[in-house]
Amino acid sequence: MSHEEITLTAGDAEVTLQPSNGGRVGGLRVGGVELLRQGERFGCFPMVPWCGRIRDGRFRDGATTHQMPLNSPPHAIHGTARDGAWTVARSGTDEAVMTYDLVEPWPWPGRVTQIAALTPDALTLTISVETYDSSFPAQIGWHPWFNRTLGGEGVRVDFTPAWQEERGEDHLPTGHRVDPKPSPWDDCFGMPEGVDVTLTWPGQLELKVTSREEWVVVYDEQEAAVCVEPQTGPPNGLNTLPRLVTPLEPLEASTTWTWRRL
Structure with missing residues (x-):
């Protein structure tokens, strides 16, 4: 089908999907107001088959070490699926399905499926990673860039994480959990009851980012946008907390954004 x-x-x-640009959500407009930062690299892209950075681009699977391209030197970042063209499997008025077949440099064959389902007050994104061959470690996440302002006061980010992953100088978790620190953030937080983050543009809109997953990266160091990224594991998780995709058990995750006018 067409890309x-x-x-x-x-x-x-209204939601715009861009299959040929990494399967990303290019825009989300509510009442004609665009909530996502615009541009080829922005919107909201899927992070598959890993999230965030992999230390030195290397991860182990058993005795084998795999090397990914260092697209954020000295690390590899945000997976490979955002760099490829996805295929439209099905699209309707308020729902679409896109697929992406994992290819080199990822060492295993597999298929990624993303479903986008829109209602008048919510967008749900669901991703599954399947293999019909070898088992492999993987992660799923989303990287939305929400506009810091919608023309008025700047957005407020509210959430109550159980912990923050201590971040080393290399921007990766050290393995220690610390009490959550105040903004600015480029940090991973643990929410064992599920991700639940509220963005409020005062006097305009409230948007909740939720997911059954327990990890969220919050990035607010840029002036134009803030990012709230639910994911199935922490950065460098292919090394520290791998989730296995097997022929019998795909890896699946979803996130829902729900909004209301203020």
């Missing part, structure tokens, strides 16, 4: 942009609509909400 042109797909537009989903429900009520006064």
